Amino acid sequence: MNEPVMQIRSIVKEFSGVRVLHKITLDIFAGEVLGVLGENGAGKSTLLKIISGIYTKTTGSIKVDGTEVSIQSASDAKRLGIAMIPQEFNLISSLNVFENIFLGNEIKNGFLLNKSAMRNRAYELLKDLETDLSPDALIENLSVAEKQMVEIAKALVNDSRILIMDEPTTVLTDHEVDIFFALVEKLKKRGVTIIFISHKLKEVKHLCDRLAILRDGHLVSVDDVTQINEEDMARKMVGRELNQIYPQRTEYSDEVVLKVSNLSIKGILQDINFDLKKGEVLGFAGLIGAGRTETAEAVMGLRKKDSGVVEINGKVVTINAIADAVACNLAYLSEDRQGKGLIMNFDIPKNITLISLASYVKGLIQHKKENSVARDYVKRFDIKAASLHSNLANLSGGNQQKVYLSKWMDTQPDILILDEPTRGIDVNTKKEIYHFIHSLTEQGVSVIVISSELEEVMGLSHRVMVMRSGQIMGELSGDAINEKEIMYYAAGLKTMAQA
Amino acid sequence: MSPIITRLKRLDIATYAPFIALLILIVFSSIASEHFLMPRNITNVLRQVSYTGIIALGMTFVIIAGGIDLSVGSMVALVGVLSIMIINGVGDGWWAVAMAVSSAIALGGVFGAINGLIITRGRVASFIATLATMSIFRSMTLYISDAGEVVSENNKFAEIGGGYLWAIPYPVWIFLLLAIAYHIVLKHSAFGRHVCAVGSNSKVASYSAIKVRWVYFLTFLIAGLSVGIAAVLLASRLNSVSPGDAGLFYELDAIAAVVIGGTALSGGKGTIWGTVIGAIILGIINNMLNLMGISPYLQGMVKGMVILTAVLVQFKGDR
Structure with a gap:
């Protein structure tokens, strides 16, 4: 040349x-x-x-x-x-x-x-x-x-x-x-x-x-x-x-902890149905704009639903605001960590306790308890920061994500929805997060992982729902989860009826 | 490392700037004028400061939450006129005074709530909403008083604003006690934390199950209540309210005190003690300009330059 x-x-x-x-x-x-x-x-x-x-x-x-x-x-x-x-x-x-x-x-x-x-x-x-x-x-x-x-x-x-x-x-x-x-x-x-x-x-x-x-x-x-x-x-x-970075999947029970039926939002979501079992990792795959984030936000009460029923542990619940979802022990880590997840000029403890603050208040906020709980999370997740009181803006993306996880873990969720949990994060932190998801499922927490990284969805999930333009196109489980199948559904070349 | 040293290390110049500025100002003032440190002068300065200072305390919450309240000056006049009308209506004695004080605070709360409702329910930017109510409150004051001075006929009323406890005027006590209370609310209550969160990033706050609009509303309510307290103290001090002048430009002094105190106008962070210092700095500057015989026409310029300096220091600290 x-x-x-x-x-x-x-x-x-x-x-x-x-x-x-x-x-x-x-x-x-x-x-x-x-x-x-x-x-x-x-x-x-x-x-x-x-x-x-x-x-x-x-x-x-x-x-x-x-x-x-x-x-x-x-x-x-x-x-x-x-x-x-x-x-x-x-x-x-x-x-x-x-x-x-x-x-x-x-x-x-x-x-x-x-x-x-x-x-x-x-x-x-x-x-x-x-x-x-x-x-x-x-x-x-x-x-x-x-x-x-x-x-x-x-x-x-x-x-x-x-x-x-x-x-x-x-x-x-x-x-x-x-x-x-x-x-x-x-x-x-x-x-x-x-x-x-x-x-x-x-x-x-x-x-x-x-x-x-x-x-x-x-x-x-x-x-x-x-x-x-x-x-x-x-x-x-x-x-x-792949198996080096993704831990072995745990067994999950048949007990349905979350069931979403006929969820629709005009122009955005069409008749979404899925369920989540105790200790399961359910992947949501699809291209950008397929409606995965919108589904999660609708379940969490962050978006108004036109129709749809959410059942938790078999009971129909009304979730009209995120506070309702928190009360149902649902947690949702947004894909937009900096825009919707964390307050950049707050330090680590203040971010971690933002949702669960009520449990730190006895008349006034108990700063000591707040700090000691935060210190525990810093240790547990190996969060690297100059000080406990460093502003979040001074932490790397991976460490911010760990603080974000801590923030929601502090609400003691039974169901955790992770939206692009490893976006912009280095490989090592990714691995840590994957292993953390694994240990959560072992404890009986159920996890939904929304990810545009096919490999991540495939490596983590027991089952995968594939979405395209606001609809669920297909459901894959076990050995049927592979890149080709997911892409077929995501691109609209195949739908559930044909499957 | 001892906790104190760790703490000191965390403090940057921007947080300490107001305090350092105040110290420098006091040293300079006591050298420049022999009258400055005289107890009578100090008491006077503090009394002068307490009215706008109390308003600035409330304004601190509004600004940290990301808003602004331009209506506080007009609200002082309206609440002042109404409270004197109430006291004159009820009659003589302490009973009437108690009625006037409590209704002033309540009226301040109502006007603050009106601001808050327009802003959170009507989704109007706080700058515009309170610009409108500033005009409305002033106009109402002029109308109900027929633009004439409203004078109290109660002989006890003047004691609230004019009285002393241990040689310190009541308004100064109230200013300091409120400052302590507000500080505790801002730094040690869930509400205070939520105010900072809303001002930092309201989207994150709402995704964290914080009732963003309710928190924002409450900051305007607090501003209104603070205005109610300041208004009745001022009315009592003068034993009258002149509807055209009362509270004129107080919004600017209050905002200036908050900003000089290191609170970011963009919201999200700030301190009550900073605002107290900011208010005192403004008071001392006014006092010194008087003591040194500098033309009153130049006082606005000096104040403006102090505000600019404060903002520039803050801006540097942010980067």
Whole structure:
């Protein structure tokens, strides 16, 4: 191959002393499609954010066209022809296509906008990309795939030579994915380099020229796509056998502790039915937006239900507010740890006792009891903090998650719902959390795990419910739990009736 | 390590800044003016401070919960006028005084609750809601008093605001006792903890089964009750209320005291003792400007600069 367009040398990134990228060295060539694979938290987003100027590297160097460059901001990256297509599009919905394409890059006649020139160039560009998208269409009337097209056209107008796409196909329908693949081919022909993050191994195999696999912040390998099969990819991503990280599943009883029937929320959830047994881990799989979080929130009284009955230990309960759910010994750890879970400027004890505070009040709050209970949790979960009274903002994500777990454990729940319990957490803490879930089930606590990491759902659950667009598509248990089955249901290729 | 040292290590400059500022101010003032440390002057300063100080105590809860109450100044005038009308209606003697005091506190509570209801039930931003009630309360005061001064006819009434216990005026005692009570509520009660949680992140609070709107409502109720107490003390001190001037700009002094005391305007954290110090700092600055013969027209400027300094120190501490 020719001279690399970008040379990444020994890039290291640390977040408050924690190293998340370990000396990454990688060459990227003009006109190639480079797939970047890795588990959540492997460091792929961090690496690409450094390239696109959103983060700055701790040490290391980046050369573009053979000269060393400093990328301190997104505008530095833009100047170098590097563009990131965000998952959440940054388009202004009240403006039309060409106005968005030229946003921040307007063609002007002196002080005034030269609309006809912009419209003409946008028209040519879109024609070049072989779409029939009109430059005058309003963004708010476009489909997701069309919006993506606009984002790509916007990057091309900026003379971008390196396009970074973060899971671009997760938001697309099958048909739109085909259009997207064709588009990538066209971009390649124009000499544009594409860096492509995806979790879909098949797609990566199909689309990419080379594959870089990251694990725990290390670059494990860079392979020609013809040299590697899907099994190898998965093995390199995980880097260990599954049973090392996931504890042996415990036996669970037949006693139903939670039964949800006919749960519906107009436009969000449709007739959700499931039950949970004592000591069981029930996984909820599905793509983002499938309605798993909404189901949990509805059960917890955080969302208004249009219909649905919740039974706990065989008795119908009314849960209209989260306080009702807490009274039923239900617990729910939100996926949004910082936004909904913990108070960042509170210390560890105050966070842990926030829900269970009433049990620490005898007229006034008993600070000693509060602190000693918190100290117990710090020990039990091995929470690492400078002091018991450190603000949560100063703790790492994994330690924050442990405090969040402690907070709900302090309500002594019988049923624990964990929503993305290991998002953004390092492998070791993940393992600790998995083993903690295991020990809870041994004590007869029942756990629901909502996770977008298939491996996590498969490694932990006795049974798996798969959701798609607000419906439960299928239920898998035992040996039937595998990636293929889950993806079939999650993608809507299979439903319970066919199963 | 001894607990005291661990504690000291935790305290950053931002928390201690108000206290240090007060000490510096006292040292400076006693050098600058021989009158400053005279007991009569100190008592006067503290008495002056106690009215807005009591309001600032209530305001502390509102601001920590993430709100603001601009209506407190007008509310002072309205409650003051109504309480004197009540005392004149009931007549002479301590019975009438007791009626006036209790109804002032109750009225303050009612007006505070009205603010709280508009904000939590009507979901109006507190800044806008209390801006509106500020105007409404002032206008009502002017209307019911016909814009004329309302004078108490009760000969006992003036003793509450003017009396002394161990050479310290009653309002100062009440200010200090309330400060202790409020401090305990804020730092050592579940409600106080909930106020901080709501102000820090109301979403987290609601996901933690805290009744966010109820807590928020209560902070405005506390602000109203505090205004009721301050209003009756002020009315008693002057034995009258002038509807156009009473409580004018008190909201600004109260907010300034809270902010100088280190409470974040963005909510979530703050202390009662900080507010007490903030109020005293403002009082001493006013006093010194008078003692040093500086034009009263410049006093607002100095106050403004002190507030800016306080906020800048806070901002630095946050980063």
